[in-house]
Amino acid sequence: MKIDWAALGSVFGVSLSATVALVALFTLGLVGLSKHEAATEQGGTATLARSGAYACFALVAGAVAYGIYLIVS
Numbered sequence: 001m002k003i004d005w006a007a008l009g010s011v012f013g014v015s016l017s018a019t020v021a022l023v024a025l026f027t028l029g030l031v032g033l034s035k036h037e038a039a040t041e042q043g044g045t046a047t048l049a050r051s052g053a054y055a056c057f058a059l060v061a062g063a064v065a066y067g068i069y070l071i072v073s
Contacts, residue, residue, distance in 0.1 A: 018063075020067065022060055029053040032049040036050040
């Protein structure tokens with residue numbers, strides 16, 4: 001039995017970078033929502049922060065849905 005170490009390393013690198021990217025996007029979404037709440041408490045509006053947060057969450061949901069699609073097909 002021969003292990004293709006290059007392919008294993010490639011899979012590891014892609015999965016690690018995808019995980020870090022998804023966690024970073026989700027974190028940015030949470031930061032955007034907290035900025036929106038802080039601005040609302042001070043009497044202002046931060047619609048850009050809320051829109052950015054929703055965009056981050058949509059990208060995360062899309063990436064998860066694509067991953068599930070790849071697993072199922």
